[in-house]
Structures are given as structure tokens and as C-alpha cells.
Amino acid sequence: MHIIYDVEEMTETARGWLAAGSVGFVPTVGHLHTGHVMLVQSSLLTCELSAVSILVNPVQFGFDEDQAHYPYSLEGDLQLLDQEQVDVVFIPRPEEFYPAGFSFQVTPSGPLAERFEGAARPHYARSTATAMTKLFQLVRPDVVFLGQKNAQQVALIRKLVRDLNIDVSLRVLPTVRERDGLAISARNHLLSPSERQAVPILYRALLAGKALIEKGERRRAVIEKAMIAMIATEPLVKLDYMALCDPDTFELMGKKMPPRLPDLLLAVAARVGTTRQVDNILWKSDGYWLT
Amino acid sequence: MHIIYDVEEMTETARGWLAAGSVGFVPTVGHLHTGHVMLVQSSLLTCELSAVSILVNPVQFGFDEDQAHYPYSLEGDLQLLDQEQVDVVFIPRPEEFYPAGFSFQVTPSGPLAERFEGAARPHYARSTATAMTKLFQLVRPDVVFLGQKNAQQVALIRKLVRDLNIDVSLRVLPTVRERDGLAISARNHLLSPSERQAVPILYRALLAGKALIEKGERRRAVIEKAMIAMIATEPLVKLDYMALCDPDTFELMGKKMPPRLPDLLLAVAARVGTTRQVDNILWKSDGYWLT
Numbered sequence: 001m002h003i004i005y006d007v008e009e010m011t012e013t014a015r016g017w018l019a020a021g022s023v024g025f026v027p028t029v030g031h032l033h034t035g036h037v038m039l040v041q042s043s044l045l046t047c048e049l050s051a052v053s054i055l056v057n058p059v060q061f062g063f064d065e066d067q068a069h070y071p072y073s074l075e076g077d078l079q080l081l082d083q084e085q086v087d088v089v090f091i092p093r094p095e096e097f098y099p100a101g102f103s104f105q106v107t108p109s110g111p112l113a114e115r116f117e118g119a120a121r122p123h124y125a126r127s128t129a130t131a132m133t134k135l136f137q138l139v140r141p142d143v144v145f146l147g148q149k150n151a152q153q154v155a156l157i158r159k160l161v162r163d164l165n166i167d168v169s170l171r172v173l174p175t176v177r178e179r180d181g182l183a184i185s186a187r188n189h190l191l192s193p194s195e196r197q198a199v200p201i202l203y204r205a206l207l208a209g210k211a212l213i214e215k216g217e218r219r220r221a222v223i224e225k226a227m228i229a230m231i232a233t234e235p236l237v238k239l240d241y242m243a244l245c246d247p248d249t250f251e252l253m254g255k256k257m258p259p260r261l262p263d264l265l266l267a268v269a270a271r272v273g274t275t276r277q278v279d280n281i282l283w284k285s286d287g288y289w290l291t
Numbered sequence: 292m293h294i295i296y297d298v299e300e301m302t303e304t305a306r307g308w309l310a311a312g313s314v315g316f317v318p319t320v321g322h323l324h325t326g327h328v329m330l331v332q333s334s335l336l337t338c339e340l341s342a343v344s345i346l347v348n349p350v351q352f353g354f355d356e357d358q359a360h361y362p363y364s365l366e367g368d369l370q371l372l373d374q375e376q377v378d379v380v381f382i383p384r385p386e387e388f389y390p391a392g393f394s395f396q397v398t399p400s401g402p403l404a405e406r407f408e409g410a411a412r413p414h415y416a417r418s419t420a421t422a423m424t425k426l427f428q429l430v431r432p433d434v435v436f437l438g439q440k441n442a443q444q445v446a447l448i449r450k451l452v453r454d455l456n457i458d459v460s461l462r463v464l465p466t467v468r469e470r471d472g473l474a475i476s477a478r479n480h481l482l483s484p485s486e487r488q489a490v491p492i493l494y495r496a497l498l499a500g501k502a503l504i505e506k507g508e509r510r511r512a513v514i515e516k517a518m519i520a521m522i523a524t525e526p527l528v529k530l531d532y533m534a535l536c537d538p539d540t541f542e543l544m545g546k547k548m549p550p551r552l553p554d555l556l557l558a559v560a561a562r563v564g565t566t567r568q569v570d571n572i573l574w575k576s577d578g579y580w581l582t
Contacts (some may be wrong), residue, residue, distance in 0.1 A: 011458050019310035104420060107398040127394060130455075133424075137456040140478040163395040164421075165428040167302050219465075249392075 001082045003089045003239050007096045013088065014140040021048035025141030025168075027132065030054045032077045032205075033185030035176040039145040040084050042173060050079055051088040051139050054098070055131065090139060099133065102229045106130040111250045112159060116241055116267065117278070119199065128153055129160050136166050148290055149175040151265055151280045155248055174290050175222050176281070177203070187275040195273040198236040202268050205230040206281045209266050210289060218257040220244050231270065240269040240276070247282055259287060292373045294380045298387045298429065300425050304379065305431040312339035316432030316459075318423065321345045322477030323368045326467040330436040331375050333464060343372055344381040344387075344423065381430060388425065397421040402541045403450060407532055408443045408569070411560065419444055420451050427457050435459050439581055440466040440474050441521065442556055442571045446539055457473040465581050466492070466570070486564040489527040493559050496521040497572045500535075500557050501580060509548040511535050531560040531567070536574055552576060 004010045017023050024043030028036055034053075043050040054077060074091070081089050102291040106129040112118070113125035136144070146154050155171050161168055161264075175185045181203035191199065205227040212223050224242055231239050244253045249267035257264070267280040295301045305492040308314050315334030319327055325342075325466070345368060372380055396422040401408070404416035427435070436446050447461050451457055456496040467475045473487075473493035482490065497516040503514050515533055522530050535544045538556035548555070573581040 007456065010457065031408070055450060095571070099454075101401075102398055102454050103401045103403070104451055105398050105400070106455075107396050108394055110392075112494055134454075136458045137458060138457070163425075164394050164397075165298060165302065165391075165425045167306060167428060167431070272343045 001089060001182060003078070005090065005091050005093055010090050010092070010138045014138060017049055017140065018043045018140055022142040022145045023140065024086050024145060025135075025139050026065060026145045027049070027055055028052060030056055030074065030077050032080050033176075033184050033186055035147050035149065035184050037080065037084065038109075038176055040081065040086060040172055042171065043143070043145050044059070044084065044086070045260075046145055046171075049087045049139055050139065051090060052086050053090040053092070053135055053139065054093075056091060083101060090135075092138075102129075106133045106160070106164070108156065108159070112152070112155055115250050116243060116269065119277070120240060120269065125156055128156055132157055132160060133166070135165065136161070136168055136180070141168050143171055145173065147175065148172050148280070148282065150277070151186070151247060151267055151282070152250060155186050155250060159250065181207075183277075183279045187277065191273055192277050195236050195275075197283045198234040199272050199277055201231055201234040201237055202270060202277060202279045205242075206266050206268060207281060210291070211266075211279060211282075213261070213283070216259075218259065220253050220255055220257060225268075227268070231268070236272055237277075238271040240271060241267075243267045292369075292377055292380060294369070294382065294504055296382050296384055299379050300344065300385055301383070301429045306428060310432065313433040314508040315341045315434045315436060316339060316426075317343045317344060318342070318347055318426050318432050321347055321363060321368050323371050324456070324467075324475050324477055326438050326475050328371065329464055329467055330438060331372065331377060334434070334436050335375065335377070338434055340378045342379040342381060342432065343377050344383070344426055344430065347382060347385075350509065364454075380427075381403070383429075395421075397424045397451070397455070399447065403443070403446055406536075406541050407534060407558065407560065411531060412565070416447055419447055423448055423451060424455065424457070427452070427459055428478045432459050434462055436462050436464065438466060439463050439573065440476070440570070442538060442558055442569075442573070443541065445475065446541060449539065452541055472498075475569045475570075478568065482564055483567050486566075489525040490568055491565050492522055492525040492528055493561060493570045494503065494569060496533075497557050497559060497570060498582070501572060501574075501582070504552070504555075506576070507550075509547060509550065511544050511546055518557075518559070522559070528568075530557070530564060536557045536563065542568050 004013060024040045024047030026043055032157055039136050040052060056074060077080060093136055105126050108125045118125045148154065157172055178184060181200045194263055206228055208225045209223050223244060228239060230238055244267050245251060247263050261283055263285050264283040269278045295304060311450060317334055317339030329389045347365060352399045369460060397418050399416045399420050449461055467536045469475060472491045493537060499521055500514050508514055514535060519530060520535055522528055536556050538554050552574055553578050555574040556571055560569045
């Protein structure tokens with residue numbers, strides 16, 4: 001496994017890959033867990049070369065303000081990636097990635113940028129889009145592997161590569177869960193035992209929404225109300241938002257959804273203790289659920 | 292010569308080039324003239340493949356609002372490029388290049404974006420940066436050929452590829468001029484005979500500034516005043532700005548410049564008849580002028 005810290009070296013390395021076959025890429029902010037391992041293994045299975053990026057010091061990157069307060073072991077992440085036999089790990093130095101005088105931002109507009117995670121976290125959409133654009137130029141991947149857990153990030157990146165004509169394809173893998181449904185996340189280690197027990201209510205609420213929809217319920221308010229009521233039974237879980245929306249645009253569904261459902265994202269976010277928890281499930285109009 | 296209108300076809304074609312050797316690229320908004328021919332010939336001489344893009348309907352592209360009113364013959368441009376034996380001409384369809392729901396902009400900040408051309412033309416910097424980012428993703432060039440005449444565009448693109456880590460190198464060619472110093476431009480055809488005779492005062496003013504600097508004058512105001520006074524002798528030429536600035540950042544020089552000059556751009560813009568005229572000369576601290 002080759003570790004690259006230098007932006008120039010990454011550029012040179014990626015240039016050498018252009019004639020070498022397909023390059024798979026897993027962008028991360030470190031704190032790697034089973035969800036990331038699934039992404040890495042998919043890349044290793046399907047691409048000739050696999051690269052993982054770790055943007056350490058996410059506050060500086062404006063990338064995930066939340067994670068800055070977590071205890072972090074880069075060594076642990078590197079060990080894990082080494083075991084998987086990743087080809088390259090790219091850990092750009094913040095002062096090189098965003099040098100003095102840095103003055104271009106990739107700025108999205110519309111609900112995808114402004115709602116939900118965009119409303120909850122300042123600069124969320126812009127910093128994600130800017131960092132991803134830069135990483136895609138540096139690593140020049142053919143395939144980018146993303147987790148469905150961050151549904152809004154997936155939608156943002158999908159729109160980004162389409163609008164800016166970046167020649168990468170995305171592969172989105174399902175959320176990895178504990179036995180009780182808890183979506184795996186680096187933040188879960190920060191939960192107290194009672195908080196840990198409370199969080200899976202989010203997933204159960206999503207499944208309750210799914211059950212209502214499967215029974216034929218199409219009134220958005222009825223479905224949302226049932227899900228919100230369920231979450232309210234756990235006083236440790238402070239709901240931020242609950243949404244039934246288009247998974248590509250993040251436009252809310254109409255008040256009454258059609259009998260034959262289009263693609264539909266059920267997304268939820270909440271505060272639990274010191275952590276922010278997000279989860280979602282996805283109905284594909286092809287006729288199946290991604291849970 | 293292969294003409295590509297389709298964004299998807301351009302992506303596929305460029306993907307095929309990745310293993311094929313160096314790709315040279317000349318981005319244009321059509322209205323090709325001798326200046327463009329020089330860029331194209333440099334590409335043909337130094338790269339294995341050469342591509343030219345023509346963004347027609349520039350208003351829609353927000354790319355050069357000015358040119359929309361010019362009579363335009365795409366056929367003429369294509370004939371010229373065919374004679375030069377360009378490999379590919381890319382003429383994206385506006386509705387595909389900026390599709391419905393397009394929602395990402397590449398947004399620069401700072402003097403480079405806000406001053407001079409940025410102040411004179413709405414969205415100048417943002418639309419340039421966004422269009423160039425997209426073209427670079429689509430064409431995937433190794434070398435981009437630009438004319439020094441559009442000094443601010445050169446500086447913007449230089450900063451863009453650095454900040455977003457786009458792996459292209461820039462080659463900037465000197466301004467091509469008529470015998471009397473007039474910088475060649477598509478707009479010159481719109482000048483009346485008397486206007487045509489008046490415009491070269493801009494270049495003569497730049498050369499007057501150069502002469503003062505060579506004599507040792509370092510007071511910015513003195514140099515500017517002399518140049519402005521010279522331009523004022525031509526009533527048909529309405530000065531917009533005259534600037535002594537850093538050619539990379541477009542920060543104005545200090546009031547008193549140092550004896551040993553750093554890189555220095557003398558830039559001018561004016562209205563002449565219905566046209567907007569820009570020109571510049573450049574001092575390189577290596578010890579020579581680009582005029």
C-alpha cells in the first residue's frame with residue numbers, strides 16, 4: 001500500500017494510471033468502519049486499482065464539522081486499509097489542499113444544497129462539492145464508491161458530476177447496519193449505553209413508514225406523523241427532520257403521492273447525546289426497497 | 292476533422308484519448324481570427340491531438356455577452372479549422388451544456404473575479420470558470436492554449452486549474468497585432484473607419500507606459516496619468532479602466548513600485564463605437580516584455 005500526502009505526487013500518480021485500467025475510489029474523512037470496508041472491497045473486486053482518500057482535520061476542510069471533535073487514530077485507519085490491500089491512500093495536507101489564497105468554490109444551488117443537511121450544517125453542500133471536485137481531479141477515478149447512508153451527499157455528487165461533466169461513474173452501496181438496525185457510523189462510539197439503545201428507533205420509524213406505504217397509504221402527512229410519533233417515544237432522540245422526498249433533487253413529495261410510487265427517499269436526522277444521527281431508506285420505482 | 296456536437300460523444304472520445312498521447316486544446320467562442328490560428332498551430336506543432344471548442348450562442352453560455360450581437364458564420368470558422376487540420380472541433384449544444392436544472396457554478400472570489408473585466412461584465416468570472424471547468428472535464432486536455440490578449444481570463448484559468456487541481460498545463464501566446472499595433476479581435480470588424488484609426492491609441496498608450504518604466508519611473512500615478520492623457524487625445528475612445536497590476540492576482544501595484552520590478556501587467560479597456568476593446572502588455576521579472 002502506497003501512502004501519498006503530496007498533492008503533486010497524487011497528480012503524477014493518477015496521470016500514470018490513465019493508461020492502466022479502471023481506477024476505483026473511496027473518498028472518506030477517516031474514522032473508517034465496516035461501511036467503508038464494504039466500499040473498499042467493492043472497489044477491489046471490480047477495479048484494477050483502488051484508491052482511498054482521507055481528509056483529516058475536517059473542520060479545516062469544512063467537510064464534516066461534526067467529526068472534528070471525535071478522537072481519531074489515523075494509524076488505525078491505515079492498518080485497516082493495508083489489510084484490505086488498497087493500492088493507494090491519499091491523505092492531502094490541508095495547507096496544500098486549501099492553500100493560502102484559495103479562491104474557487106464549487107457552489108450548488110437549489111433544494112439539494114439548501115435543505116436538510118444543507119440547512120443543518122453551514123457550507124455543507126459547497127464544501128462537499130468543492131472537495132469532491134478537487135479529489136476527482138487529483139485521483140482521476142473511473143468509479144467512485146459511496147454509501148447510501150449519506151443520501152444527500154450521494155445526490156449532490158451525482159448532480160455535481162453530471163453538471164460539471166466529470167467523467168466518473170458512481171456506485172452506491174446499501175447502508176451497513178447492526179443487528180438492531182442501527183446504521184453503522186463512527187459517531188456511534190460516542191453514544192452512552194442508553195443513547196445507543198435509543199437510536200435504532202430512527203430505523204424502526206423508517207420501516208414503519210415503509211409498512212404504511214406498502215399497505216397503500218399515500219398521504220405524506222399521515223406517513224410522516226406516524227414516523228414522528230414513533231420517534232417521540234424515545235426522549236433521548238431529538239428529531240431534526242423527517243422527510244419524504246425525491247432522492248435526486250431532494251424536493252419534497254406532494255401531499256398525496258401517486259399509487260404507482262416514483263423513486264422515494266425516507267430520510268431522518270436527529271440529535272442523540274452529543275452526536276448527530278442520519279438514516280434513510282429508499283424506494284426504487286423499479287420495484288424494490290433499499291433499506 | 293471530426294465535429295462533435297454531443298456532450299456524451301465528447302466524453303467518450305476524450306476517454307479514448309487518455310492512452311493516446313498529449314492532447315492540446317483551444318477553447319473559443321467562435322469568431323476565429325489570426326490570434327486563434329496561432330493558438331491552433333501551436334497545439335498542432337506540440338501535441339499529438341488537437342481539439343478546438345466553439346461555444347456558440349455565448350449569451351446563453353454567459354461567456355462573452357458582448358459577442359452575441361456580432362454577425363457570425365460557424366461555417367467560416369469550421370473551414371478555417373479544417374484547413375489547419377485540427378483533429379476535433381467540439382461545439383456543444385447549449386441545452387446540453389447547461390441543461391434544465393443545471394445547478395453548480397464554479398465561483399471565484401477576490402480581485403481576479405471582481406475587478407476590471409469582472410466589474411465590467413456581469414458573471415464574467417463565474418461563467419468563465421464554470422464553462423472552462425466543464426470543458427476541461429469533457430475534453431481532458433494535457434495542454435490548453437490561451438492568448439495573452441485576454442490577460443484576466445488567463446489569470447483566472449491559471450488560478451482555477453491550480454485551486455481545483457485540474458491536471459492541465461497552460462501555454463499562453465503573445466497578442467497578435469496589426470501593423471499599427473491594433474490587437475486582432477473579432478470585434479474590429481464592427482469599427483467604422485475613423486474608429487478603426489482611433490483604437491491603436493490604446494496600444495500606443497501601453498507602449499508609452501512601458502517607455503516611462505524603462506526610463507526608471509516607478510510612481511504608479513505618474514505612469515497611469517501619462518497613459519490616460521494619451522488616450523484622451525482620441526475622443527472616439529472612451530476609457531473604461533487603465534491598470535498597473537499583478538498579472539496573477541490582479542491586485543493593483545503599490546503607489547511606488549520597487550526599482551527591481553516584479554511581474555507587471557499594464558492593462559486597458561475602452562469603449563469604441565459599439566465595441567469594447569481590451570489590450571495589455573506584460574513585464575516579466577525574468578527581464579523581458581510581452582507586447
